[in-house]
Amino acid sequence: MTPALAIKNYTLDYLTAAGPVRVLHDISLEIAPGEVLGLVGESGSGKSSLAWALMRHLPDNAREIAGSLHLGDTDLQRLGPRELTKIRGRRLGMVFQDPSTALNPTLSIGRQVTETLIQHRGLSQREANALAIDLLGHVELRDPAAIMRRYPHEISGGEKQRVIIATAFGCRPDVILFDEPTTALDVITGARILKLFARLREETGVAALYISHDLALVTRVADRVAVLKHGRLVEQAPAADIFRAPRHADTQALVQAVPRPEHRLVHDKSGDDVLLAASDIEVHYGRAKLFGHAPPPATRRVGLDVRAGEILGLVGESGSGKSSVARALTGLARFSGTVRFDNRVITGARDMNAAYRRDVQIIFQHPDASLNPRHKVGEILSRPLKLYGGNAAEIPRLLEQVRLPASYAGRWPHQLSGGEKQRVAIARAFAARPKIVICDEITAPLDVSVQAQIIELLLALRAATGTAFLFITHDLNLIRQIAHRIAVMRGGEMVDLLAIEDFDTDHVHPYTSELMAASPVPVG
């Protein structure tokens, strides 16, 4: 039988100022009709390039060196622009990583679903409307007729991804490419999207290429898994086997890096002294205006305390208010309530003196946004040193502490990889010799293997300095590896605050067990 999708000896280069760079080496993959192939790799492994090559949407500097790409009997590389519009969306669909940017903000949902149906299936607007309502209902959207009239900003991220999935399935394509479809969503929403994918796949028998950096996730949705590393295919195996018996060293490393709660990385106990105690924290964004009331607070009377040397985990979906707590504790957001620290009572940002700001440091999620692109690494690190009585001579020591070569002081942020940038941000936080470091989703944009290295680094720093951490994350499996206590937030309220020993299904809030169910522990 002809495979639904066949990639044969495919080799791809990107032309750069420094000469051609090979991004895909001699890749051969086949997907049988109705099969789901998972494609796993870190960022930069070439997995997205392969998707763009299949969609015939490569950047101008891409050069296809060798090999062939076939969709059924169709040679994708030979298609002209006109034939391409008959393949894309019609026989080869795609679901994108970030649903919030993949929909046009100025067109109604109905318009964006029906336009492909009209284009590819030759329906009239009326027929397309009826079919679209049907499709939206099929992806479990409530009141599809109302959704049709809405605009992207009026529905949630999960709903947007359902709309995109409905659009992709709408023309009954032979193959659908899924490019990290749950990465931009929170855990529970992502789990529901995966469930939907499994059901639709069962019903339609569509073949799919499912791209992700998350090996554990891919093994749950795919029949077979292919592992890509630096543009080379290192292993292909049935999904059931790859986690239990990874053959290749690179696959083993990927498996190792997946966080497992039963594999504790922290073995000591925290101190008993309370270092920082926050109570009744309500964060306010925006004020009452001439016309209209002030928005409700982002958090409702949240209280927590961080003990000396403790790692306190703070978990929740996006929008649960966990980052707002971090912003309040660092004086970045207006809040009511009190913070006790070092025998001082703080009721607002103006009470936070230099000593407090030195002792409580924060590391942000996106180092790209938190490192000044016009400052070299050395300058970035010298600021806190100057402010808090350090010495520029300490910069090499700081860099060494985060395992970067001292020569990096002379580099610009854009010359570093994502993981290296986050190390610089960590070094900057530790330059002030803080007592507490707040980590706000600092590993969220990183690959699992880089995440594992960053976590290991933080634990080493903790062992050396005794610093306490408030570690904010949406990754329950990760935080269960390292935290002494875990707080869970939902809709601005704290629903759980438990010691790690009590963190099991018998003790947790129903919402927390829902979270646990949505991030299953990998088997094997």
Added chain:
Amino acid sequence: MSLAWLARRLLLMGYTLIVVSMLVFAITQILPADAAQSLLGENATPEMLAALRARLGLDAPAWQQYLHWAGRVFSGDFGISMRTSQPVGPDMLTALSRSLLLAVSSILVTLLVAVPLGVVAALRHGRLTDAGVSLIAYLGVSLPEFVTATLLALLLADTLHWLPATGYVSLLEDFGDGIRHLALPVLTISMILIAHVMRMMRSETLDVLKSDYIRAARLKGLPERTVLFRHALRNAMLPVVTIIALDVGYLLGGIIVIEEIFAIPGIGRALMVAITTRDLPSIQAGALIMAATYAITNTLADMAYALLDRRIRYD
């Protein structure tokens, strides 16, 4: 758009107009130590001063003067011109209608030329067409309007005799001749506006074409034409609406120069005459009408923006 949003916009506009009217009144009538003296000049006799003070109501407290004045103004009565002894309102409105005709035609011409040019430049990004279009636009914006006006008049009126050099003919009286008289000033103003709008359109189109939703639209298999007209243009047009509204501000000020050069009896000229002859009611009426025009244009632009982009409505 929601009614509440519209009501709020209109309320804000009314508020703006009231504040402007207070400012205009304060500057023209209250702040001068003696408005009557400054109006009549050095040679005024005490009798003339007293008569004028009584006529202007200068003896009453400031807030009473304002309320009295504002009451009349907002019911459409701007008073009697000191120069012509005719009611100010109708004259000013006639002048405004001529200026508006000039402004609206200029904006229409600008949109018709600049939007397609900007899109073409973006689509041919980095190629000769792009460079050529940009060069012409820069040329248009780098010359002051009076130079452009003179050059165009020299070429099209004096040398080629295609168009009349100056003057104004009402479109209602003689449509063809009216258009011919309008052509040169409209061309001059458009030269400058086209450069603004075209450059904005070009860079916005470039940005939009790089966006994820355009990529998504292409990968859904939509033909390039649909991608461009349905998905890209609407989003790229949004900032242009704002630019146009801001340019109306420039037009109201800059139009004075154009009206002088081409001898068009518009609001700019009327205001100039009023200021040089110290015709207080005309000055007040002219300033207020200009401010009102500006406020109304901006509200209209906001409404157009809200129609194009549904996200605005709930802000």
